[in-house]
Amino acid sequence: MELSWLEDFLALAETGSFSRAAERRNLTQPAFSRRIRSLETWTGATLFDRDARQVRMTLAGERFRPVAEETLRRLIQVREEVREVEGTVFSTLRFACTHALSLTFFPDWLRAIERTNPLGSIRLISESMELCEGLMHDGQAQFMLCHQHAAAVPRLEPRGFLSLPQGDDVLIPVKSPEVAGELPGGEDARLPYLAYSTESGLGRIVAAARAKKDPPVWLEPVFTAHLATALRAMALAGRGMTWLPLTLIQADLAAGRLVRAGGGEWDIAVEIRVYRPRHRLSAAAEAFWRALI
Numbered sequence: 001m002e003l004s005w006l007e008d009f010l011a012l013a014e015t016g017s018f019s020r021a022a023e024r025r026n027l028t029q030p031a032f033s034r035r036i037r038s039l040e041t042w043t044g045a046t047l048f049d050r051d052a053r054q055v056r057m058t059l060a061g062e063r064f065r066p067v068a069e070e071t072l073r074r075l076i077q078v079r080e081e082v083r084e085v086e087g088t089v090f091s092t093l094r095f096a097c098t099h100a101l102s103l104t105f106f107p108d109w110l111r112a113i114e115r116t117n118p119l120g121s122i123r124l125i126s127e128s129m130e131l132c133e134g135l136m137h138d139g140q141a142q143f144m145l146c147h148q149h150a151a152a153v154p155r156l157e158p159r160g161f162l163s164l165p166q167g168d169d170v171l172i173p174v175k176s177p178e179v180a181g182e183l184p185g186g187e188d189a190r191l192p193y194l195a196y197s198t199e200s201g202l203g204r205i206v207a208a209a210r211a212k213k214d215p216p217v218w219l220e221p222v223f224t225a226h227l228a229t230a231l232r233a234m235a236l237a238g239r240g241m242t243w244l245p246l247t248l249i250q251a252d253l254a255a256g257r258l259v260r261a262g263g264g265e266w267d268i269a270v271e272i273r274v275y276r277p278r279h280r281l282s283a284a285a286e287a288f289w290r291a292l293i
């Protein structure tokens with residue numbers, strides 16, 4: 001059995017999709033499928049139901065998942081301890097951050113911390129929420145910074161990860177001034193919608209918040225992307241409406257390049273949170289966490 005098979009298993013368990021899990025693991029889908037088959041051969045059990053519309057774990061897979069997670073956590077912890085023994089060359093702080101926050105929040109956040117707690121070398125990986133979660137599960141990042149909503153929390157299990165609030169933001173429905181119509185639209189007057197893809201954390205939040213809204217929203221998807229910056233560009237070009245973080249579009253609203261596509265009742269309040277594994281990290285990472293508390 002290879003360690004990479006456990007990482008493959010968890011990627012598939014989290015995404016429910018062979019194609020998305022293979023992309024996360026930087027593998028072709030046929031190669032990824034073969035590795036999952038190899039793990040099932042090693043365990044002697046079928047771990048995933050492939051007949052369902054979405055790939056789901058079997059009962060055997062559900063039983064195997066916590067074992068796989070704990071095994072990986074312990075190995076990652078040992079790796080951190082061994083790296084620390086090697087010296088300061090491994091004192092770099094490793095962050096995974098969703099793309100919008102890496103542009104708007106992350107620089108000032110770090111600067112504020114450094115005023116009282118000098119930091120050493122920093123490595124930032126700016127990615128979609130799904131890939132950031134994968135980096136945390138794989139131990140490639142020590143911290144993850146993301147937006148969070150009560151109805152759409154990250155896929156980082158509380159038994160394995162801790163988090164702290166670091167700020168607030170709000171997702172605002174916006175459009176270019178020349179785009180007609182406002183929320184909620186109508187059955188015969190659907191609004192052109194710039195949608196987030198499934199790997200986007202903001203997309204999960206918007207979908208969860210919309211599911212709770214009454215009356216329903218009448219939208220016609222015309223463009224899909226996982227980056228808020230891409231949706232902002234399309235909104236500025238007059239292609240439709242979307243929900244965007246206030247931290248990303250304050251200047252656009254002030255200049256009138258974007259306007260509201262609905263009243264304040266359509267806003268979605270969100271937190272900005274930082275996550276870390278529960279297990280012990282390097283001395284530099286633990287010092288950084290203490291500075292946040």
